Amino acid sequence: MDTVTKDTIVQQLTQLTSPDQVNLDPDELKYASLDFYRKYPRARKIYQAPIPVAIVYPENVEQVAAVLKYANDTGVNVIPRTGGSEIERGLESAREPHIIVDGSRLNQILKFDPEDMQLTVQAGVPLKQAEDWLNEKGYTTGHLPQSQPLADFGGLVATRSIGQLSTLYGGIEDMVVGLEAIMPDGRIVRIKNVPRRSVGPDIRHIFIGNEGSIAFITEVTVKLFPYLPDTYHYLAYTVDTMREGFHLLRDIVAAGYRPSVIRLYDAQDWSQFYPKHAEKPVLIFRTEGPQPLSDATAGAIKTMVESSDQTQPYEPLDEIIDWFKHLTWTQKEVDAEVNQLEKTPFVGFTTEVASNWSEIANIFEAVTTRVKKEIPNLYGIGGHSSHSYVNGTNLYFVYAFIDAEDDPAGEMARYHDPINKIIVEETLKHGGTMSHHHGVGKARAPFIKEEYGSSYWVLKTLLKSFDPKNTMNAGNIIPLEFWDETD
Ligand SMILES: Cc1cc2nc3c(=O)[nH]c(=O)nc-3n(C[C@H](O)[C@H](O)[C@H](O)COP(=O)(O)OP(=O)(O)OC[C@H]3O[C@@H](n4cnc5c(N)ncnc54)[C@H](O)[C@@H]3O)c2cc1C
Incomplete structure (x- = not known):
C-alpha cells in the first residue's frame, strides 16, 4: 500500500469531522507523541517518538467509526486517547504515519x-x-x-x-x-x-x-x-518486617475480611511521605460500607493485627487520614513534577507487578537487592502492596535515580528500562505477572511471550483476528517485530 501523505490525512479527517475537530498545533502534537513513561525528556521538551499527523476529536460514535475505517483502509496507525495519563508508552506510536483519536469530547x-x-x-x-x-x-x-x-x-x-x-x-x-x-x-x-x-x-x-x-x-x-463516608474507619500500624506485614495482609483477606484499603509500605517507600515515621514498614487499613459491616471489619482487623507481637500502633493516626485524602494526583501535582524535572535530573518512577502470597516477599527481596546492586546513581528503591486478593497481592515498586549524565534523551536506556527489566524478570521467575494494573503498553511488550507462555498464541490470534491490519495502536501489547512471526 502506498503511504498516504500527511496533507491527505488532514484533509480526510477534516471532511469526516470538521475543521475545529482536527488539531494541528505543533506543540500539542509533540506533547501528544509521548506519555508519562518519558515524562523526564518530555519535561525538557525532547521528543524522541514519532509525532502524530493530527489529533482528531470525534463528537459522536459515527465519527469515531468513520475515522477508524478511513485509517484502516489507508494504513494510518490509530492511537486512541482519553485522559492521557498512560504510563507505559501506550500513547507513543510504533509506526508512522499515526493519528491520535481523542475521545474527550464524548463526555456525556x-x-x-x-x-x-x-x-x-x-x-x-x-x-x-x-x-x-x-x-x-x-x-x-x-x-x-x-x-x-x-x-x-x-x-x-x-x-x-x-x-x-x-x-x-x-x-x-x-x-x-x-x-x-x-x-x-x-x-x-x-x-x-x-x-x-x-x-x-x-x-x-x-x-x-x-x-x-x-x-x-x-x-x-x-x-x-x-456512598457512605461517615462509616469509614482508619487503622495503621508499624510492623517489624515486610514478611510479617505480608502474612498479616494474607491472613486478613484469606479469613474473608474486605477492607476497602489494605496496604503495606516498606520504610523506604513510606519515607517519601513521612520520613520521621519511616523506621519500619507501615500497615494501613480503611473499612467502609454499611455501619455494622464497617465496624465489624475494623474490629476484626484490629484484633488480628494487634495479636502479632511484631506490630505497634502508628501514631499519629491523623497523619494517615490526611495522607490518604491527598493521595490522588491532580494536574497540580503533574505540573509540579514537570517543573522539578525541568530543573533537576532527579527522576522517580513506579512499576507494579503481582504474585501469589507464597512468592511475594521473595520477589520484593530479589528485586530490591538486584536493583541496588546493578543500577548506578540509584537514590532508592522501595515498594508497597496496595491491592490484595484471597490468593495473593500486588507489589508497587517505587524508585528514583539521579541522571548523573544530565541526558534526558538517554535516561530510558540507562535507568528506567534496565530497572523495569529487573522487576519483570524477577517477577516472572517467581511465577508472578509482569503488570498488575498499568497495562503492557510498549514498555513491557518485549516480555509478552514470557508473560503468556503457551497461551501467547491465543492472545496474538485474538489481536490479529479483530485488527488484521494492525491499525489499532500498532506495537502495543505485541511488539511490531513479533506481529508477523509464525508461532
Ligand atoms: C500519577 C498517576 C497515577 C496513576 N495511578 C493509577 C492507579 O492508581 N491505578 C491505575 O490503574 N492506573 C494508574 N495510573 C495509570 C493511568 O492513569 C491509567 O492507566 C488510566 O486507566 C489511563 O486512563 P486515561 O483516560 O488517562 O487513558 P489514556 O492515557 O488516554 O490511554 C491509556 C491507554 O488506553 C488506550 N485508550 C484510551 N482511551 C481508549 C478508548 N476510548 N478505547 C480504547 N483504548 C483507549 C490508549 O491508547 C492507551 O494505550 C496512574 C497514572 C499516573 C500518571
Whole structure:
C-alpha cells in the first residue's frame, strides 16, 4: 500500500469531522507523541517518538467509526486517547504515519439508574467528574485510582485499571457491566447490561484491557454502590518486617475480611511521605460500607493485627487520614513534577507487578537487592502492596535515580528500562505477572511471550483476528517485530 501523505490525512479527517475537530498545533502534537513513561525528556521538551499527523476529536460514535475505517483502509496507525495519563508508552506510536483519536469530547453522562445500580457514560467522561456528581446523590463507582483526577472512563477500561478501594469494590473488570466499542473497520458493537451471563466466553474482556489495540471504546456502563463516608474507619500500624506485614495482609483477606484499603509500605517507600515515621514498614487499613459491616471489619482487623507481637500502633493516626485524602494526583501535582524535572535530573518512577502470597516477599527481596546492586546513581528503591486478593497481592515498586549524565534523551536506556527489566524478570521467575494494573503498553511488550507462555498464541490470534491490519495502536501489547512471526 502506498503511504498516504500527511496533507491527505488532514484533509480526510477534516471532511469526516470538521475543521475545529482536527488539531494541528505543533506543540500539542509533540506533547501528544509521548506519555508519562518519558515524562523526564518530555519535561525538557525532547521528543524522541514519532509525532502524530493530527489529533482528531470525534463528537459522536459515527465519527469515531468513520475515522477508524478511513485509517484502516489507508494504513494510518490509530492511537486512541482519553485522559492521557498512560504510563507505559501506550500513547507513543510504533509506526508512522499515526493519528491520535481523542475521545474527550464524548463526555456525556448518558444514564443514571439507581434502581439497577448502574451508570452509563461516554468514554471521555472524566472519572472524577462522574464520581463527584454521584457522591452528591449518595452513590459511588468505588473506583479510586491515584489518577482519578486525570483519567477518563475509556482509558480506565482500556487499561484494566484499578483503584485504591479495590479490595472491597474490585478492579474495573469487576465494575464494567456492558459497553460499546468501534472496531477498526468501523463496525459498532454493543454488549448489553445484565448482572451475569452464561452465554459462551465473556466478551467484555476482549475490550477491557485492549489498550487501544483492538477497538475504540465509546461507552461504558459500571455498577454503583452506596456512598457512605461517615462509616469509614482508619487503622495503621508499624510492623517489624515486610514478611510479617505480608502474612498479616494474607491472613486478613484469606479469613474473608474486605477492607476497602489494605496496604503495606516498606520504610523506604513510606519515607517519601513521612520520613520521621519511616523506621519500619507501615500497615494501613480503611473499612467502609454499611455501619455494622464497617465496624465489624475494623474490629476484626484490629484484633488480628494487634495479636502479632511484631506490630505497634502508628501514631499519629491523623497523619494517615490526611495522607490518604491527598493521595490522588491532580494536574497540580503533574505540573509540579514537570517543573522539578525541568530543573533537576532527579527522576522517580513506579512499576507494579503481582504474585501469589507464597512468592511475594521473595520477589520484593530479589528485586530490591538486584536493583541496588546493578543500577548506578540509584537514590532508592522501595515498594508497597496496595491491592490484595484471597490468593495473593500486588507489589508497587517505587524508585528514583539521579541522571548523573544530565541526558534526558538517554535516561530510558540507562535507568528506567534496565530497572523495569529487573522487576519483570524477577517477577516472572517467581511465577508472578509482569503488570498488575498499568497495562503492557510498549514498555513491557518485549516480555509478552514470557508473560503468556503457551497461551501467547491465543492472545496474538485474538489481536490479529479483530485488527488484521494492525491499525489499532500498532506495537502495543505485541511488539511490531513479533506481529508477523509464525508461532
Ligand atoms: C500519577 C498517576 C497515577 C496513576 N495511578 C493509577 C492507579 O492508581 N491505578 C491505575 O490503574 N492506573 C494508574 N495510573 C495509570 C493511568 O492513569 C491509567 O492507566 C488510566 O486507566 C489511563 O486512563 P486515561 O483516560 O488517562 O487513558 P489514556 O492515557 O488516554 O490511554 C491509556 C491507554 O488506553 C488506550 N485508550 C484510551 N482511551 C481508549 C478508548 N476510548 N478505547 C480504547 N483504548 C483507549 C490508549 O491508547 C492507551 O494505550 C496512574 C497514572 C499516573 C500518571
